[in-house]
Amino acid sequence: MKARVLALIFCLTLSPAMLIAGEVEVLHWWTSGGEAKSVAVLKQLLEEEGHTWKDFAVAGGGGDTAMTVLRSRAVSGNPPTAAQVKGPQIQQWGDEGVLANLDEVAAAGSWDDLLPKVVADVMKYDGSYVAVPVNVHRVNWMWVNPEVFRQAGAMIPTTWEEFTVAAEKIKEAGFIPVAFGGQDWQEATVFEIVVLGVGGPDFYEQALVKADPAALNSPTMIKCLETFKAIKPYTDANAPGRDWNLATAMVIQGKAAMQFMGDWAKGEFTAAGKRPGVDYVAVPAPQTSGAFLFNVDSFIMFDVKDEDAQEAQQAMARLIMGEQFQQVFNVNKGSIPCRLGMVRGAFDDPALRSMDEFSSAAASGNLLPSMAHEMAVFPAVRGAIFDVVTNFYNSDVSATKAAEQLAQEVQAAAY
Ligand code: BGC
Numbered sequence: 001m002k003a004r005v006l007a008l009i010f011c012l013t014l015s016p017a018m019l020i021a022g023e024v025e026v027l028h029w030w031t032s033g034g035e036a037k038s039v040a041v042l043k044q045l046l047e048e049e050g051h052t053w054k055d056f057a058v059a060g061g062g063g064d065t066a067m068t069v070l071r072s073r074a075v076s077g078n079p080p081t082a083a084q085v086k087g088p089q090i091q092q093w094g095d096e097g098v099l100a101n102l103d104e105v106a107a108a109g110s111w112d113d114l115l116p117k118v119v120a121d122v123m124k125y126d127g128s129y130v131a132v133p134v135n136v137h138r139v140n141w142m143w144v145n146p147e148v149f150r151q152a153g154a155m156i157p158t159t160w161e162e163f164t165v166a167a168e169k170i171k172e173a174g175f176i177p178v179a180f181g182g183q184d185w186q187e188a189t190v191f192e193i194v195v196l197g198v199g200g201p202d203f204y205e206q207a208l209v210k211a212d213p214a215a216l217n218s219p220t221m222i223k224c225l226e227t228f229k230a231i232k233p234y235t236d237a238n239a240p241g242r243d244w245n246l247a248t249a250m251v252i253q254g255k256a257a258m259q260f261m262g263d264w265a266k267g268e269f270t271a272a273g274k275r276p277g278v279d280y281v282a283v284p285a286p287q288t289s290g291a292f293l294f295n296v297d298s299f300i301m302f303d304v305k306d307e308d309a310q311e312a313q314q315a316m317a318r319l320i321m322g323e324q325f326q327q328v329f330n331v332n333k334g335s336i337p338c339r340l341g342m343v344r345g346a347f348d349d350p351a352l353r354s355m356d357e358f359s360s361a362a363a364s365g366n367l368l369p370s371m372a373h374e375m376a377v378f379p380a381v382r383g384a385i386f387d388v389v390t391n392f393y394n395s396d397v398s399a400t401k402a403a404e405q406l407a408q409e410v411q412a413a414a415y
């Protein structure tokens with residue numbers, strides 16, 4: 001009797017939204033220290049509304065393994081309720097007609113007013129919202145351990161020429177100049193950062209967004225490839241296969257001087273209790289100041305029959321776009337909120353710089369989608385670029401030959 005009274009009191013204290021509780025199975029690849037701390041925020045918010053979170057984490061930075069697992073679950077007719085999917089891939093899932101429509105929750109939350117157009121467009125299929133954006137990551141960062149630079153008597157580089165001078169000094173002083181993870185997506189990340197710096201924003205767009213064969217096989221691309229490969233002598237012998245967060249740890253621990261990586265790396269510094277401007281320095285990668293390579297994480301929802309699960313999906317979408325989630329998640333994750341007009345007080349200097357440069361880059365035409373992080377080209381083209389870049393980095397193929405291969409492979413993948 002007492003239990004029944006308690007249950008009744010419990011039900012009466014619930015808000016209407018809490019009365020319908022469903023389960024969401026969420027596929028994502030956020031498994032590093034900073035990433036796990038970030039995704040825990042979403043789980044907590046959903047559970048506070050009475051929903052159940054079934055975690056479907058697939059390890060592997062950059063998410064390629066997660067995408068393979070997602071496809072096989074979908075092919076067998078059993079997709080999860082929600083999945084971390086981004087960029088042009090959202091259109092591909094839309095073509096398959098398997099996505100839930102989020103227009104109602106988007107209208108109630110005024111997403112059209114709150115999101116920059118460049119972000120909103122990616123979330124829509126055929127004019128309707130089918131994905132909810134989580135954040136904006138900036139890819140073209142350099143993460144620096146200032147103490148290592150100090151001990152080596154080196155200056156933090158702003159150009160690739162200065163990079164070589166600094167890297168030589170750091171190597172001589174007995175440190176590893178560049179913390180590097182030899183996995184194809186990390187190689188592609190560093191490659192696109194170099195293309196942006198050496199080729200400039202217009203060239204980046206022509207080569208890695210428009211995938212123009214003339215830009216891919218050009219003297220500028222050859223120079224980009226050479227500059228990219230010139231980083232290799234400044235990495236260590238254990239780089240092949242290393243996870244990105246272990247590379248970040250080398251900078252945190254003062255074993256390495258710098259890492260070229262998107263600002264999910266900041267999540268690792270934050271999780272380790274390190275302070276920007278004191279324990280580490282975040283600066284745009286050489287020659288990319290003022291340009292912004294963006295990478296927006298997002299979730300798609302699959303069309304499910306169960307009404308409680310549908311309710312949980314809508315709740316998840318609403319919570320993700322809410323101010324509380326946007327603040328706490330992005331502080332942990334290293335990214336900036338995707339919704340405009342957020343209070344800036346909670347964010348650190350690199351995040352504030354990102355926010356400002358996101359707006360100024362958008363105004364000057366220097367806001368560009370990341371190829372490596374699935375924002376720019378369809379997966380087949382991205383895969384072709386990855387293959388050539390990783391083969392070039394790990395073999396004796398010349399830069400001239402690799403540029404030819406880029407144009408050939410990309411054309412074969414595109415048609
Ligand atoms: C994602 C980030 C993630 C990183 C490393 C990127 O593609 O956008 O959210 O932290 O990969 O896994």
